[in-house]
Amino acid sequence: MAEIVLDNVTKRYPDGSLAVDKISLDIADGEFVILVGPSGCGKSTTLNMIAGLEDITEGELRIGGRVVNNKAPKDRDIAMVFQSYALYPHMTVRENMGFALKLAKTPQSVITEKVEEAARILDLTQHLDRKPANLSGGQRQRVAMGRAIVRDPQVFLMDEPLSNLDAKLRVQTRTSVSRLQRRLGTTMVYVTHDQTEAMTLGDRLAVMRSGLLQQAGTPKELYDRPVNLFVAGFIGSPAMNFMGATLEESSLRTKIGDLPISPSLRQALEKANVGRQVIIGLRPEDFEDAAIVPAENRGFGVTFRVTVDVLESVGSDVFAYFAEESDLSAHSDQLADLAADSGAADTAGSEETVTARLDAATTLREGQEADLWVDLRPMHVFDPESGRNLALEATAGAAAS
Amino acid sequence: MAAVITTPRQKTGWGTANFVVIALALIPVLWMVSLSFKTPTAVLDPSFIPKSWTWSNYTQILKTSQFIRPLINSIGIGLISTFIAVALASMAAYAVARLAFPGKGVLIGMSLLIAVFPQIALITPMFSIERSLHLFNTWPGLVIPYVAFGLPLGIYTLSAFFREIPWELEKAAKVDGATPLQAFMKVIAPLAAPGMVTTAILVFLFCWNEFLFAISFTSTTASRTAPASIAYFSGSSQFTVPTGPIAAAAVVITIPIIIFVVFFQRRIVSGLTSGAVKG
Numbered sequence: 116m117a118e119i120v121l122d123n124v125t126k127r128y129p130d131g132s133l134a135v136d137k138i139s140l141d142i143a144d145g146e147f148v149i150l151v152g153p154s155g156c157g158k159s160t161t162l163n164m165i166a167g168l169e170d171i172t173e174g175e176l177r178i179g180g181r182v183v184n185n186k187a188p189k190d191r192d193i194a195m196v197f198q199s200y201a202l203y204p205h206m207t208v209r210e211n212m213g214f215a216l217k218l219a220k221t222p223q224s225v226i227t228e229k230v231e232e233a234a235r236i237l238d239l240t241q242h243l244d245r246k247p248a249n250l251s252g253g254q255r256q257r258v259a260m261g262r263a264i265v266r267d268p269q270v271f272l273m274d275e276p277l278s279n280l281d282a283k284l285r286v287q288t289r290t291s292v293s294r295l296q297r298r299l300g301t302t303m304v305y306v307t308h309d310q311t312e313a314m315t316l317g318d319r320l321a322v323m324r325s326g327l328l329q330q331a332g333t334p335k336e337l338y339d340r341p342v343n344l345f346v347a348g349f350i351g352s353p354a355m356n357f358m359g360a361t362l363e364e365s366s367l368r369t370k371i372g373d374l375p376i377s378p379s380l381r382q383a384l385e386k387a388n389v390g391r392q393v394i395i396g397l398r399p400e401d402f403e404d405a406a407i408v409p410a411e412n413r414g415f416g417v418t419f420r421v422t423v424d425v426l427e428s429v430g431s432d433v434f435a436y437f438a439e440e441s442d443l444s445a446h447s448d449q450l451a452d453l454a455a456d457s458g459a460a461d462t463a464g465s466e467e468t469v470t471a472r473l474d475a476a477t478t479l480r481e482g483q484e485a486d487l488w489v490d491l492r493p494m495h496v497f498d499p500e501s502g503r504n505l506a507l508e509a510t511a512g513a514a515a516s
Numbered sequence: 517m518a519a520v521i522t523t524p525r526q527k528t529g530w531g532t533a534n535f536v537v538i539a540l541a542l543i544p545v546l547w548m549v550s551l552s553f554k555t556p557t558a559v560l561d562p563s564f565i566p567k568s569w570t571w572s573n574y575t576q577i578l579k580t581s582q583f584i585r586p587l588i589n590s591i592g593i594g595l596i597s598t599f600i601a602v603a604l605a606s607m608a609a610y611a612v613a614r615l616a617f618p619g620k621g622v623l624i625g626m627s628l629l630i631a632v633f634p635q636i637a638l639i640t641p642m643f644s645i646e647r648s649l650h651l652f653n654t655w656p657g658l659v660i661p662y663v664a665f666g667l668p669l670g671i672y673t674l675s676a677f678f679r680e681i682p683w684e685l686e687k688a689a690k691v692d693g694a695t696p697l698q699a700f701m702k703v704i705a706p707l708a709a710p711g712m713v714t715t716a717i718l719v720f721l722f723c724w725n726e727f728l729f730a731i732s733f734t735s736t737t738a739s740r741t742a743p744a745s746i747a748y749f750s751g752s753s754q755f756t757v758p759t760g761p762i763a764a765a766a767v768v769i770t771i772p773i774i775i776f777v778v779f780f781q782r783r784i785v786s787g788l789t790s791g792a793v794k795g
Contacts, residue, residue, distance in 0.1 A: 129616075163687075166687075166691055167690075167691075168687050168690065168691070187690070187695075188690045188691045188693075189690065189691075189692075189693040189694065189695065193691060194691065194692075195687075195688070195691040197684045197687065197688060198684075199682060199684050201682065201684035201685050201687065201688035202688075203685060203688075203689075203703055204707065205706045205707060214689075214692050214702075215692035215693050218692060218693040218694055218698060219693055262688075262692070266692075272691075
């Protein structure tokens with residue numbers, strides 16, 4: 116067991132491209148941390164640097180208080196599960212799982228004991244003498260996990276271990292990974308591009324984009340208090356809705372009407388000196404059918420009229436979609452990145468679809484005009500240039516004063 | 517598959533074409549076998565199947581050290597050259613397939629250059645070198661050029677095999693605590709075994725069939741290989757051409773090749789890497 120400290124760790128390739136830019140992250144002993152971000156954000160490179168499979172160009176990496184920058188993977192006491200599982204095809208499951216122990220010159224009796232115990236935990240006992248080629252995808256994944264746990268390493272590293280499984284198996288395996296980590300209490304660093312996986316698994320998430328750490332925090336922190344547009348848009352499913360807004364005297368003028376703002380937010384916006392054009396962010400669950408909003412809550416938000424294009428009922432909730440003229444991604448590279456990640460860049464024109472999650476009791480119909488209410492208390496306001504969340508500064512300022 | 521042969525017409529057409537190609541390749545071989553069983557007087561007899569069968573050509577060549585000793589030389593020199601070439605080529609191919617190092621392009625280019633260089637142009641300088649190094653008419657005198665010309669072949673074949681082995685296996689081995697050498701010996705090499713066997717066969721066949729160096733760098737049966745020795749066969753008198761013994765010797769040196777192909781064909785084709793990654 117050990118804590119991992121990344122201190123301004125940087126990876127620059129010989130051709131000069133910067134894969135990871137000064138990432139600093141403290142991972143506590145026994146903590147389950149997820150590195151999450153779209154492909155090419157540097158999360159796998161970061162994991163490989165922790166593993167020792169890639170050199171660190173600059174900065175310092177400490178595992179259990181020891182600087183390990185120049186230590187070979189074998190001297191770091193880590194175990195890793197790869198996306199492709201990387202099982203040795205010429206070895207049986209038993210040999211695969213015992214390979215590390217055999218290299219460490221562990222007595223054969225101990226190897227047998229440990230392998231069989233791990234096989235029991237992972238329900239692989241009857242497959243121990245088979246070759247990986249004769250196993251199903253889920254079984255191979257478990258062998259890869261088994262190979263990691265027999266070693267009792269200080270740190271587990273997982274590189275998208277579930278992405279080769281089908282959707283149903285992925286959800287099951289996700290739970291078992293989580294249970295396994297609790298049971299072993301070993302520090303775990305887990306890489307994924309799937310924000311749902313990240314939110315459900317991790318004690319803490321580190322969101323990365325273009326080699327830079329955007330924000331690290333608990334799933335709730337990232338969801339409620341995203342520091343910038345990218346984190347706000349990346350975390351949460353369905354994603355946060357973004358709209359352009361113009362700062363007026365005491366309100367924000369948007370396509371859905373004038374949204375009043377609190378004096379503290381107003382102050383923060385003025386202090387930030389970002390001009391009058393901003394981007395606001397509203398999560399789908401902040402919307403509600405105006406007809407069913409309790410009267411005492413009505414004052415916290417505004418009611419507006421839209422034509423609902425599509426309604427999707429999932430039983431517990433109803434998702435309402437309405438279009439809004441917008442060309443936000445052209446103004447923010449963070450939004451452009453998000454659009455590229457979600458595939459929206461290929462489909463969307465100049466219209467942005469707003470998603471609202473309504474109570475199942477709603478009586479709205481598709482294609483009809485409807486009154487929707489939106490709660491403004493959790494509204495985020497972003498600087499289109501830097502993507503900074505200005506509302507966060509307002510609440511921080513309010514808390515300080 | 518783009519075109520699947522279905523109609524009887526296509527079947528007949530392709531069948532005939534295949535038959536012609538196989539016949540063209542096999543008739544000379546069968547003719548040679550036939551000759552080797554004919555008596556010296558029947559050599560000019562145009563019949564394909566010998567009228568009277570005889571083992572005398574075989575007993576004649578296998579009785580004298582004129583052929584037995586070169587056969588031993590061929591096997592010895594071939595095995596040693598193959599072993600050295602495959603050992604060196606596997607390391608070089610691994611580097612070519614896996615690592616980025618300065619001069620990699622030059623290395624690949626040089627090995628290709630060696631492979632296509634006209635060997636006849638090298639005979640005179642190499643002859644002088646071998647003479648001055650006292651390698652002329654010795655086993656090392658042939659092993660060294662064979663390794664040199666076997667290496668490019670080996671590097672090319674093996675690097676193709678190494679490229680197909682998922683890199684993550686090696687990373688996994690490193691994380692499991694293997695040194696680079698252990699990762700190579702215990703994970704990569706066993707997976708590349710079919711490739712190594714293929715390469716070994718190719719290099720051995722090259723050494724086994726080689727004639728130019730063998731005839732140029734040897735002077736006695738101390739190091740002369742089997743193909744070269746055939747050139748020195750003599751008839752019962754200086755006026756008889758030793759056609760029968762030559763045919764018999766040719767059959768003898770063809771047999772190992774046939775055995776190799778029959779035995780290792782499946783080994784070459786079988787891929788060990790299935791199951792390493794998904795799918």
